[in-house]
Amino acid sequence: MKVLTKEEILKSLREDGITFIPDFWTKEKCENALEELSQIPPQAFEGGQGGDKRFQHTNRYIPSAQEFLTNSFIQEIANEYSECNDADRVMTTILNHIPNKKIDSGGGWHVDSMESHQFKAFMYLTDVNEDNGPFVFVKKSKGLVDDLPMHDNNRITEETINERIKEEDIIECVAPAGTCILADTTFVHRGKQIENGKRVVYTTYFYDRG
Numbered sequence: 001m002k003v004l005t006k007e008e009i010l011k012s013l014r015e016d017g018i019t020f021i022p023d024f025w026t027k028e029k030c031e032n033a034l035e036e037l038s039q040i041p042p043q044a045f046e047g048g049q050g051g052d053k054r055f056q057h058t059n060r061y062i063p064s065a066q067e068f069l070t071n072s073f074i075q076e077i078a079n080e081y082s083e084c085n086d087a088d089r090v091m092t093t094i095l096n097h098i099p100n101k102k103i104d105s106g107g108g109w110h111v112d113s114m115e116s117h118q119f120k121a122f123m124y125l126t127d128v129n130e131d132n133g134p135f136v137f138v139k140k141s142k143g144l145v146d147d148l149p150m151h152d153n154n155r156i157t158e159e160t161i162n163e164r165i166k167e168e169d170i171i172e173c174v175a176p177a178g179t180c181i182l183a184d185t186t187f188v189h190r191g192k193q194i195e196n197g198k199r200v201v202y203t204t205y206f207y208d209r210g
């Protein structure tokens with residue numbers, strides 16, 4: 001597997017809004033994180049938009065999350081990409097399939113904000129396939145956002161996506177555990193509805209303190 005340079009990562013972030021770093025963590029490291037997470041009581045998790053389970057500030061309690069939060073390579077990318085570069089916290093999201101229930105992470109198509117940038121780093125702790133709720137991202141969608149009709153909380157209907165977005169620009173982020181995804185979530189994205197299994201992800205939130 002070709003290792004991407006910092007410049008290649010930044011180019012892809014600027015052009016597409018997203019970049020993938022394969023094998024950022026080993027399988028063992030992901031399994032260790034899952035083991036640490038299994039010690040957290042269920043009541044520490046809150047329900048997110050879309051029905052996933054979220055554990056805020058995971059980094060305060062779990063060493064692997066703190067390590068992800070303070071990763072110097074990701075920090076360098078954040079610093080060069082935009083002013084949205086203050087690593088605030090790591091949140092864990094768990095998606096669990098429940099028969100006959102529609103569950104996703106994020107509650108459908110949306111943008112996180114209408115600001116100039118919103119940088120996030122994702123770490124897949126489980127293998128993510130088409131069925132267990134992959135992150136879905138519309139590359140090159142930044143320029144379209146101002147003209148897309150939105151409803152509450154920057155949400156975008158499926159009809160709007162079908163009308164305005166080219167299918168080839170929609171990336172389903174199917175990848176093995178250990179893959180790190182860096183994305184600007186002012187681009188259009190969603191979590192796909194889970195049909196099977198379980199998906200666990202660490203997300204680092206970066207803020208612009210300027």
Ligand SMILES: [Fe+2]
Binds near residue numbers: 106110112185
């Ligand atoms: Fe989002």
